[in-house]
Amino acid sequence: MFENVYEECLFYELKKTGLKVEKQKILPIIYEELRIENAYRIDLIIEDKLIIEIKTVDFINDVHKAQLLTYLKMTNCKLGLLLNFRTDVFKDGVKRVVNGL
Template identity: 40%
Template sequence: MNLIAEYNKQFERQKQIIGVAMKVYNKYHGGLLESAYECAMKYLLELDGYKVEEQKELPMYWDDVLLDKTYKMDLVVDDNIIIELKAVKFISDDHRKQLRNYMNLTHTPWGMLINFSHDRVYSEWYKRDESGIEQVHLM
């Protein structure tokens, strides 16, 4: 697949996922717990044909030793997009760092941070490659 076709395919997926987030927000509005938005997002994304894992465990290692700490990623879509959901007033750099760390630890190429705040839904897209992680889209 050429780069333009790959970019267009990913852009279409981004639009679809953002559309699902907006649909969830329009139904529930702000003020619910993150888990409410998470289960609605999972349901609607699966209806759209995506493979979605909810609260996917991310074990921690020290070299080859499995540690007693496991993180949980909110949603993993088609094994290559991590969606980190928030229901807070403002997204902070700590929220962004959390998503970036998940992307680095799992070598996942795409990440999305979605905030279901009291007055709107907000999203940020990130891409990971050999040179690092960069923000590619805000909405």
């Protein structure tokens, strides 16, 4: 399936728990007087503390980790999870990324 399907289902399940969950949160980039509104888009952010980035790729590589680390730094969040749904065993597709711990 596509990433957006997993994102929607995970968002639905997390909302049922009562947690504050945002999906597709936009992060702008500001360079001098230039503001780029849609520079980055976070898949899911929970309680303004945990970022979840969803992938459906053959394997997680350094670019995916760098993407999530950038989101963590820009939001001052400490913890992020990369969830890759294209694995034989789901736990093999879960990667933890931390910001400054």
